[in-house]
Amino acid sequence: MDATMSMRRDVRILLVGEPQVGKTSLILSLVSEEFPDEVPPRAEEITIPADVTPEKVPTHIVDYSAQEQTTDQLKDEILRANVVCIVYAVDNDYSVQMITQKWLPFIHETVGEDLRMPVLLVGNKSDLQEESSMESIIPVMNQFPEVETCVECSARNLKNISELFYYAQKAVLHPTAPLYCAEEKELKVPCVKALTRIFTICDADNDGLLKDRELNEFQKRCFNAPLAPQALEDVKAVVRKNCPDGTRDNGLTLPGQGLTVACCNS
Template identity: 65%
Template sequence: MVGTKADLTEESTLDTAVEAMNKYIEVETCVECSARTMKNISEMFYYAQKAVLHPTAPLFDASTKELTSVCKAAIERIFTICDADNDGILSDFELNNFQKKCFNAPLVAESLQDVKDVVRKYCTNGVVNNGLSLEGFLTLHLLFIQRGRHETTWTVLRKFGYDDSLQLTKDYLYPRLHVEPGCTTELTHLGYQFLQTLFEKHDKDKDGCLSPTELQQLFSTCPFLPWGDDVLSTVQTNKQNWITNTGYLAQWTLTTYLDKERALEYLAYLGYLFEHDTQRTAICVTREKSIDRVKKQTNRNVFLCHVIGPKGVGKTHFLQGLLGRSMASLKSKNTFPSSSYTINPVKVYATEKYLLMREIDAEITELLNPGDLECDVACLVYDASNPESFKFCATTYDKHFKGSNIPLLMVACKAEQTHVKQSYGVTPEEFCKANGLAPPQFYSAVDTNPTNLYTSLAIMAAHPHSPLASSEVSMGWMKIAAGLALAIGVIFGLYRYNKVRLSQP
């Protein structure tokens, strides 16, 4: 608000202007000026520019003389991200990191002490154990604003992604990441490193799991939790149904694979950009699968397995078996799995990969959707105790998978029950042999650790071009690995023997 022609009066009108400022929060500043004498002309333009670049209203409530609720929430998020050891205090080291992030310069020891002295003066609990508490951090920014240094607080807020409305910008949350058809998205080493550090920061009791309270605190910088209760049936949990470290990383792997936008968004919420320029360094786009098939090798670390079958054949228990859960352990928790996905790391020879399994309900009369066929390996599941069950597998294979380049495995669930003859023209074994498939594999939900079956699926997904070496899928791949190891050992032994013999006089 500008009062002009100040040269024509000796009395100030600023008292009236202040009343208007108190009544209308949109009014940032009042200035009296004169174009003839040039009084306060430069100040007028300075305050006009400041009102646009560093507005007061989003930060400060003039009626209560306090920070606005949205400003407090933003500063609390920034404090949590900067509090690397999660002790509720910003140490000198953490304050220095904050200063370098926001202002590209460290704080010298005297300046640090001056900051803490000022906070002590205005806030009793602002400095704790020679570090800045959250209350002190909020007080510091309130003092900046009260003293007209809005630009300091705005510089901090904008470094952490906030716009003039104190909302995180779309560019901050969703950097462009193009994914060609046939490619997938996975976490990079930097992504896993950040998420692991975050886990360790919030696992206060160091038990390798996140309790509901710890999980809530981990996501306190986010507007809402990214995972629902179905996460507990998707990944590994402990006996108390708390997410383990392995399950936590697996869930992030699943999120990145299925919904890269959400992964990018939550990496921003959680503070990935405090140490990195963009979330794109946390996520990589894999090579097209068609190129992998031509080159007969892949660098991918996540493989999708579709488990297809009618309701009631045992698909859900089969998926839960990937997490080491038997039927008895599921009954003890008195909950039925609510997720159509499970994911867990498995060994593919000496390398750890993620096997992601998706359950797909289908009936014999139904055609599968195109999306149901987009996977790295498929499982057609039937009930070994139901004579009508295998017909689904045979029909689905003939309709959708015959002649395709997707490796496929038949799995007979409920193997602990009495096996019955399938009322199909040929036996499952004969059908698989006629179509060049591995023999059906038997799965029992009573078995708590059928790891060989899941390892075999991962190997088939990682090496779709490699033929199976024996009638038993898991044993076949184990024999290949053992044979290669034996051959290498023999060659190395002969080399050492000849070397020693030639070196003798």
């Protein structure tokens, strides 16, 4: 069992963002599995029992409303949270601008410079715009290492709603910070040592390469299912593009394995 999971008894997720971006709708759509006809200014705190969450940990989802809460109450909620979801509307440029001009600085100020609160960026209302908002969001993710990922979703269409809260839970239970230094964009020394050990164990024929069969043996041991052939080729294609010595004879080298993990955390 993951050490973080064994210590963590529950997860508290806080949703913040500008008015009308759909924070409350996201919560209500998750709970009722349909878009609400009427949306209150703020949803009551929701607790999802452990037995219906992917990680089997009770999860509390908390809404924020500038209409009903003060700045001091917002600060208290941030300090109580394990992860903050900054919600923006993909069709509202102002709500995107406020991510860096307001919300991320406010979270920094609240938790202090010595602590890092994991943050997810949540692009709601994807049903209203065909173009992705990722072109605007990727620079934010590169600038602020506490941003774990970005999820585009639609409360109205129920698109990626479950995935949003799964990623928020995962950011708490399986944090990337112990493994990957986002500022330096490189794996940390203990992670490199662990990966080297894993590579040695998985390299059954001791040829210095992880061939498809060896990669799939590792995948089956960890996840009880092999990778699809196309998924294997996609991984190797990314490695070839970004690491000249990452592949050899159609297998992953040790540097290639390290790049694969770094790409998953960046």
